[in-house]
Amino acid sequence: MPTYRDEVVVLRTHKLGEADRIVTLLSRRHGKIRAVAKGVRRTTSRFGARLEPFMVADVQLYEGRSLDIVQQAESLGSYGADIAVHYDRYTSAHAMVEAADRLNEAEATAQQYLLLVGGLRALARGEHASRSILDSYLLRAMALSGWAPGLAECARCGAPGPHESFVAQLGGMVCRDCAPTGAARLDPAAARLLEALMAGEWDAVDAASSGASAAASGLIAAYAQWHLERGIRSLAHISSETAR
Ligand SMILES: [Zn+2]
Numbered sequence: 001m002p003t004y005r006d007e008v009v010v011l012r013t014h015k016l017g018e019a020d021r022i023v024t025l026l027s028r029r030h031g032k033i034r035a036v037a038k039g040v041r042r043t044t045s046r047f048g049a050r051l052e053p054f055m056v057a058d059v060q061l062y063e064g065r066s067l068d069i070v071q072q073a074e075s076l077g078s079y080g081a082d083i084a085v086h087y088d089r090y091t092s093a094h095a096m097v098e099a100a101d102r103l104n105e106a107e108a109t110a111q112q113y114l115l116l117v118g119g120l121r122a123l124a125r126g127e128h129a130s131r132s133i134l135d136s137y138l139l140r141a142m143a144l145s146g147w148a149p150g151l152a153e154c155a156r157c158g159a160p161g162p163h164e165s166f167v168a169q170l171g172g173m174v175c176r177d178c179a180p181t182g183a184a185r186l187d188p189a190a191a192r193l194l195e196a197l198m199a200g201e202w203d204a205v206d207a208a209s210s211g212a213s214a215a216a217s218g219l220i221a222a223y224a225q226w227h228l229e230r231g232i233r234s235l236a237h238i239s240s241e242t243a244r
Contacts, residue, residue, distance in 0.1 A: 002063040006030050007076060009116050010055045011097040015041070022067065023051050025059070026100050026116060031108035035061055035068040047073050054080045054093050054120050077117065079124035089123045092134035096120065099141055102228045107145045115140055132205050135217055136197045138224045143198065147227050151195050154178055162191060168223040190215035 008025035011032075016022050021040045025033040040047045050057050051070065056077035061068040083089045100116050119137040123130055142148060149172030152161045156170050156178040165179040166172060166186050173191065174183070189212040196204035197216065208216075 003060055003071065004030065004063070005058065005060045006033075007113070008033065008057055008059050009097070009100070009113065009120065010051055010053050010057070011101045012053055013037075013051065021051065023070065024101060026103070026108060026113055028110050028113045031105050032101075032103065033061065033068060035070050036064070037070045037073075040070075049078070049080065050075045052080050053097060054083050054124075056117055056120070077121060077124075079120045082124035082126075083120070086126070086130070088130040089126070092130040093120060093123050095134055096123075096137050099138060099224065099228060103141075103145065109144065111144050112141060115144065128202060128206055129213070131217055132197065132208075132213065135220045136200060136205070138220050139194070139198045140200075142224065142227055148198070149173075149194075149223055151191070151198060162188065164188075164191075166191070166194070166219045166223075168219065168226040172223075186219070187212060187215055190219075194219070 006027040006029050008027045011024045011026055013021045013023045016036060019039050019041045021037045023035055023037050025035065027033050037047055037051050039045050040051055047070070049055070050073040055075065056079065057073045058076055059070055060072040062071050083093045096116060096119055100112065103112060115137065119133055122128065122133045127133070139149070149155065151173055153159065154161070154163055154175035155172035156174050159175040161173060163173040163175050164185045165174050165183040167174050167179060167183055170178065189209060193205065193208045193212045193216045196208070197220070
C-alpha cells in the first residue's frame with residue numbers, strides 16, 4: 001500500500017456523508033494535501049479532535065486515486081482549544097489558515113509550514129496582541145512567496161527612503177514622485193512598525209501605539225488582499241470591525 005507520513009497543520013474541514021470529513025492540510029514536506037478522515041465525526045472516532053482546524057499533527061496517509069485517506073493522526077500541538085476561547089485569537093487564526101490555503105503548490109513549502117505553526121503557537125500562548133501576530137504572519141508569508149512589500153526604498157523606482165506613502169497596488173512604500181495623487185500619507189511610527197513586524201522585532205511591535213498598529217494592520221490587510229487575488233474573507237471581517 002502506498003502510504004506516507006508527514007507533519008501537518010489542519011487548515012479547514014468539511015463534512016462528507018454521514019460521519020466523514022474532508023480535511024485540507026498544509027504539510028511540511030508534501031505541500032497542500034486534501035484527504036478523507038473516515039468516521040471522524042463519530043464520538044468514538046480514533047482521531048478525536050486531532051483533525052480540527054489549527055491542530056498540528058503527525059499523520060500517516062494512504063494515497064488514494066483522487067483524495068488521500070488519513071490512517072493515523074498523533075497530536076504535535078493542540079492549539080485549537082486555546083485559540084477558540086478567545087474571539088480575537090480565533091479570527092486571527094482563521095485569517096492565517098485562510099491565507100495559507102491560498103498558497104499554490106509551488107508556494108506550499110516547509111518554510112510556510114513552519115511559519116504557520118509558529119504563528120498558531122504564538123496565538124495559542126497569547127504571546128503578543130493577536131492582530132500583531134496575524135500582521136507579522138501575513139508579511140512574512142508573502143515575503144516567502146516572493147511578494148515582500150518594499151518598506152525602505154521606493155517600491156516603484158528604488159529611491160532611498162524613508163518615504164511617506166504606502167500604496168498596496170505599487171508594492172509598498174513609494175516616494176513622492178511615484179505616489180498617485182491623493183495617496184494617503186503614513187505616520188512615520190506606522191511605517192517603522194511595518195518594518196518591525198516584517199523583521200519580528202517584537203519589543204518594538206509590542207510597544208507600538210494603538211493608532212500605529214491600526215494603520216499598519218489596515219495597510220497589511222489591503223496589501224494581502226491585493227496579492228491573494230480572491231481576497232481573504234476573514235480579513236475583510238476583521239477590517240470592518242476595526243473601522244467600527
Ligand atoms: Zn519612486
